Structure formats: structure tokens, C-alpha cells
Amino acid sequence: MRHFIANRCSTRGSTMILVMMMVPIFLVPLVGLGIDGTMLFIVQAKLSSAVDGAVLGAGRLLGTSANTTEIAGEFLNVNFPAGYWGARDLQSNITATDSLGTHTISVNASVQVPLLFMRILGQSYSTVAVDAVATRKDSRVVLVLDRSGSMNTTDPVSGLNVCTTMLSSAAEFTGMFTPGTDELGLVALQGSAIVAYPETRPYNASPTSAGGPDSSFATSSTAGPMFTQIAAMVCGGGTSTPEALSLAYIELQKAHNRDLNNNGADLDMNSIVLFTDGVADSIATSPNSASSPNSSVISGSSSCTYKSTTNTADTMMGWMAAPGNPPSWGTSQGLYLLSAYDTTHTLTWWLQNPTGDETESVPTAALSGCGNLGNNNRNFNLNDLSKIPPYDIYGNSTSGNAYINSTLDYNGTGYNPNEPTTGYQLALAAWNATDNVGQTIRSQTAMNPITIYTIGYTGDGGTDAGLLNRLANTQISTSYNSSQQTGLYIQVDSANQLSAAFMQVASSMLRLAQ
Numbered sequence: 001m002r003h004f005i006a007n008r009c010s011t012r013g014s015t016m017i018l019v020m021m022m023v024p025i026f027l028v029p030l031v032g033l034g035i036d037g038t039m040l041f042i043v044q045a046k047l048s049s050a051v052d053g054a055v056l057g058a059g060r061l062l063g064t065s066a067n068t069t070e071i072a073g074e075f076l077n078v079n080f081p082a083g084y085w086g087a088r089d090l091q092s093n094i095t096a097t098d099s100l101g102t103h104t105i106s107v108n109a110s111v112q113v114p115l116l117f118m119r120i121l122g123q124s125y126s127t128v129a130v131d132a133v134a135t136r137k138d139s140r141v142v143l144v145l146d147r148s149g150s151m152n153t154t155d156p157v158s159g160l161n162v163c164t165t166m167l168s169s170a171a172e173f174t175g176m177f178t179p180g181t182d183e184l185g186l187v188a189l190q191g192s193a194i195v196a197y198p199e200t201r202p203y204n205a206s207p208t209s210a211g212g213p214d215s216s217f218a219t220s221s222t223a224g225p226m227f228t229q230i231a232a233m234v235c236g237g238g239t240s241t242p243e244a245l246s247l248a249y250i251e252l253q254k255a256h257n258r259d260l261n262n263n264g265a266d267l268d269m270n271s272i273v274l275f276t277d278g279v280a281d282s283i284a285t286s287p288n289s290a291s292s293p294n295s296s297v298i299s300g301s302s303s304c305t306y307k308s309t310t311n312t313a314d315t316m317m318g319w320m321a322a323p324g325n326p327p328s329w330g331t332s333q334g335l336y337l338l339s340a341y342d343t344t345h346t347l348t349w350w351l352q353n354p355t356g357d358e359t360e361s362v363p364t365a366a367l368s369g370c371g372n373l374g375n376n377n378r379n380f381n382l383n384d385l386s387k388i389p390p391y392d393i394y395g396n397s398t399s400g401n402a403y404i405n406s407t408l409d410y411n412g413t414g415y416n417p418n419e420p421t422t423g424y425q426l427a428l429a430a431w432n433a434t435d436n437v438g439q440t441i442r443s444q445t446a447m448n449p450i451t452i453y454t455i456g457y458t459g460d461g462g463t464d465a466g467l468l469n470r471l472a473n474t475q476i477s478t479s480y481n482s483s484q485q486t487g488l489y490i491q492v493d494s495a496n497q498l499s500a501a502f503m504q505v506a507s508s509m510l511r512l513a514q
Contacts, residue, residue: 036115040126043087043113048130050079054094054107059134062096062103063181069094072107080109087111087128101138101267107131139509140183140213140255140268142248145170145233146276147188147354152235155459157494162457163235166275169498171230173273175221176506183268185213185251186226189244190237190354191282192319194339195251196229199347203340205250205394212254229351236354238321241280242433245471246394247340248272249441249450256447270450271487272441273505274471277457279409279464280430281329282321283398284338285389287373288366289315293391297420302384305369316366316373317341317393319357320382322423322430325461326409329423332382335373337362381421388417388429396437398429405478406431407466431467435479438471442484451485453505457492465491 058072072094080090092109110129118126151163158165177184186197195203200211218224252270259266290296290308298307306314320334339350339357350356367374372383391397399417403410415428441450454472456463469477472487480486488508490501 036118039085040113040128043085044128046084047080047109047111047128050076051107051109051130051132053079055105055132055134058105059136062105062136063138064178068096068105072105076109086114102135104133104135106133138181138268139177141271141273142185142187142213142251143170144187144244144248144272144274146239147233147235148190148239148278149236150460151277153460155495158496160495162495165495165498167230167233169502171227172499173502173506174218174226179218180215183213183215183255184217184226186229187244187248188233189240191240191321191336192284192339192357193240193244193247194350195247196351197226201347202343207250207253208257209254212251212258232348232351234352234354238282239278239280240282240319241276242392242396242430242437243284245437252450266447270448271453271509272450273453275455277460277463279326280434281427282319283392283430283433284319286315286317286393287385287389293395297385297387297389299384299386303369303371304384306366314366318362320426322427324423326427327411329427332421332423332426333380334382335362383421385420388420388426392433396433398433400432402435403428403431405466406464408462408464435467435470442473449485451487453487454489455492455501459494
């Protein structure tokens with residue numbers, strides 16, 4: 001019995017040894033393929049990373065005078081070391097093209113990778129090839145800065161002056177763009193709004209006139225005319241958001257028409273970047289205009305000589321304000337001087353005197369006989385008006401009911417234009433005009449689409465996130481439209497977050513399409 005058991009054990013052991021000897025024979029080719037495949041994958045991943053680094057590194061200089069093909073080659077060679085896993089014979093084809101505002105660099109690279117086990121089948125090397133393309137389109141940007149009086153305060157969290165921090169952050173933003181390639185413009189808003197760069201005085205609102213963002217905005221990343229204008233700004237006054245956005249839109253149209261005439265085509269990406277710390281509280285208007293789409297709103301009982309305009313000299317033009325804080329606005333006030341159309345002072349004077357549009361005289365000819373308009377002090381009112389003008393001077397409707405989406409100034413009372421002296425009603429009109437100009441800008445088709453970016457500082461009581469999301473057409477907006485450009489809304493709760501917010505917007509614009 002013991003002998004029989006021993007024989008069975010011996011036989012079983014022999015069988016197991018035979019099987020173990022046979023298994024490696026079948027696995028050798030599979031293991032070989034696995035090892036060679038792993039080597040090829042590792043080399044391809046490294047080469048892919050090097051090629052990506054080459055197009056992105058050189059791509060940031062697209063549109064400049066830099067030799068981007070040479071720079072891309074240097075990135076490639078540094079990031080793919082010679083002899084990596086035995087790879088040899090690195091070959092590359094690098095091309096850069098520039099065409100009407102679109103700059104492209106492409107990199108194609110290949111190496112020979114030695115094979116270990118596939119040599120059995122007569123193949124000693126395998127070729128690994130990778131390619132990548134980066135495209136950068138020239139940017140055309142109008143930067144719209146709210147320099148209202150509420151900005152001239154100390155941030156309660158960081159202790160920084162909000163106005164000063166905003167201006168330094170705007171300068172950093174400007175330095176992210178490339179002079180000679182990108183085009184930048186600047187609009188400053190207070191009670192009224194003014195184009196701060198480029199300087200074209202007196203202002204001409206025709207989209208075919210001179211002006212518009214240009215590529216001469218800077219001489220370096222820290223110096224140049226737009227930096228000078230930003231540094232000259234002083235904060236004070238009201239919040240003319242609808243006029244500021246209207247001016248930004250006109251400036252984009254000017255640049256489009258100029259470049260179209262000069263180059264025969266315009267492929268620049270259009271953007272408006274709005275920074276604000278509050279809500280719109282004024283509209284630019286011509287209350288005695290009888291021309292379409294406006295209509296005279298001077299009351300029949302008013303003592304104004306020119307209840308309806310008959311020529312340019314008789315045209316009232318100015319801005320009306322809803323002073324105070326939302327939602328308990330004070331009594332409506334107007335008619336103030338529009339800084340954009342003033343011919344008495346220089347642009348530098350306006351940048352340094354933000355409340356000048358409240359204290360300087362409104363042209364008196366058109367206001368002849370008016371008992372309440374144009375007294376040039378904080379006490380004049382809108383008693384000469386029968387209602388709030390249905391449109392501002394840029395054609396933006398002051399009507400609508402989208403203000404129910406306001407997160408700051410809507411108190412449940414609907415818009416009633418027949419109460420022009422009520423500050424709350426004028427504030428709703430300004431809200432409507434702001435929302436409507438945003439819709440006009442995003443839906444236009446006469447030139448390349450326009451993306452609106454908004455930054456809202458909340459540290460001095462808050463801003464209207466509902467309206468700013470609508471302007472930017474974010475996906476959480478109550479009016480999101482997938483057929484229009486989607487921008488960004490960035491909420492800033494303390495002044496020390498301003499720089500990062502501006503940089504985030506700039507990075508979003510300048511990101512390379514790979």
C-alpha cells in the first residue's frame with residue numbers, strides 16, 4: 001500500500017513539472033509583445049508630452065516677432081532627451097503660419113524605438129510619431145472699469161483701498177496682452193461714461209468713425225498709453241453701466257470697420273470685460289428728442305422752451321440718476337452733463353475729476369425755460385418730465401420685466417415709467433437698459449461674436465449677481481442662450497482677490513486651442 005501511494009505521488013509530480021516546463025514556451029511571445037508594447041507606449045507618452053510642450057510654449061508667443069519655430073524646436077529637444085529608452089533618430093517638422101489674426105504652430109515628431117522580442121520576427125525598430133497644433137487668435141478687448149464713488153473705500157477684509165487695487169489689477173490685465181498684435185480699449189464709468197483709450201475727442205458715436213481698440217495700447221507689459229490712462233483715473237460719482245457698455249460696443253464696431261477696411265477681413269476675437277461694485281443707477285438720455293425710436297417726454301405743463309427738439313442746438317442731452325442705495329432709492333435727479341460729449345475739458349481732466357459730470361454746467365440753450373432740469377446741483381429733479389424716456393440715447397430700451405431676476409434692487413414693485421421722479425423706478429429703467437444692451441451686444445451678427453466677462457466686487461454691500469450673470473450669459477443665468485457666446489462671472493468678496501479675478505479672465509481669453 002505504501003509503495004502504491006508513493007508511485008502515485010511520483011507520477012503526479014512528474015506531470016506538474018512537465019506542465020510547468022510547457023507554459024513558458026507558449027507565454028514567451030506574449031510576454032515579448034507586452035514588453036515591446038509597454039516600451040512603445042512609454043516613449044510615445046514622453047514624445048507626446050514634449051510635442052505638447054513645444055506647441056504650447058511657442059504658442060504663447062504667436063503673433064509676436066519671436067521665432068516660434070526655433071523656440072518650439074528647443075522645447076522639443078529639451079523635453080525629449082536623446083536616447084530616451086534607447087530611442088534614436090528624432091525627426092521633427094515644425095511650421096508656423098499667420099493669416100489675418102489667426103496664428104498657428106504645428107509640430108510633428110517621430111523617433112525610432114528599438115524592439116527586444118519582436119526581433120525574432122525580423123523587426124528591430126518601430127516608429128513612434130506624434131503631432132500637435134496650437135492656434136491663437138488675436139484678441140480685441142474693451143476693458144470697462146467702474147470707478148464710482150463707492151469704489152473709493154477701504155476693503156473691510158484686506159484693508160486695501162478698493163479703487164487703487166482695481167486699477168493695479170487692470171494694469172496687470174493689460175500687460176497680459178501683446179502690443180502690435182492684440183487690440184485693447186478702455187472705458188471708465190461714473191455718473192456718465194467716457195472712452196479713456198484710445199483718446200478721440202470730441203467723442204464720435206458713429207461706428208464708422210475713428211477710434212476703437214488698437215494694437216498701440218502699450219509699448220511693453222508695464223508701460224504705454226493705456227497704462228497711463230489707467231494710472232490717471234480717480235474714483236467718484238455714480239454708476240452708468242448701460243452707457244459704458246454701449247460705448248464699449250461702439251468702440252468694438254469702430255475697430256471692426258477699421259480693420260475690415262484695412263485688411264479686407266476681420267478675424268479678431270471680440271470681448272468686453274466689465275468690472276463693477278454695484279448696480280446701474282443712471283441712464284444717458286435726450287428727454288425732448290422726437291426722433292425714432294425715442295419720443296419727447298417733456299410734460300405739457302413744463303416751462304421748458306423746447307418741449308420737442310427742432311434742431312441740434314435745441315436737443316437736451318444728459319444723464320439722469322437714481323441716488324441712494326438699493327432698493328430704497330432716493331428721488332430721481334437729472335439732467336447732468338455727459339462727459340463723453342463734453343468739449344470743454346481734456347480727457348485727462350475727466351479721468352482726474354470723476355464727479356465733474358455732476359458739477360459742470362449742462363449746455364443751457366436746450367434747457368431754456370426749464371424749471372427743474374439742469375440746475376447743476378444735487379437737488380434738481382425730473383419734475384419737467386411726464387415719464388421716464390422709453391430709450392436711452394444709444395437706443396437701449398428702458399422697459400422690460402427681467403428685473404425680477406435682480407438679486408439686489410428689486411423689491412417686488414413693478415416698473416412704472418409714468419413715475420419719473422421716483423428713484424426706484426429710474427433704477428429699474430437703468431437695470432432694463434443694462435440688460436437690454438447686453439442682449440444687443442451678444443446677439444449681433446455684423447462682426448465676430450462678442451463675449452462679455454463680468455467681475456463683481458461685493459465688499460461694500462454687494463453687487464447684482466443676477467444681472468452680471470445675465471450679461472455674461474453664464475449657464476446659470478436666468479436668460480442663458482446657448483446660441484450666444486458664454487462668458488464668465490467672477491464674484492470677488494475682498495480686494496485682495498481682484499488681481500486673481502482679472503488674471504482668470506485674461507487666461508480664459510488667451511488660452512490656446514490645441
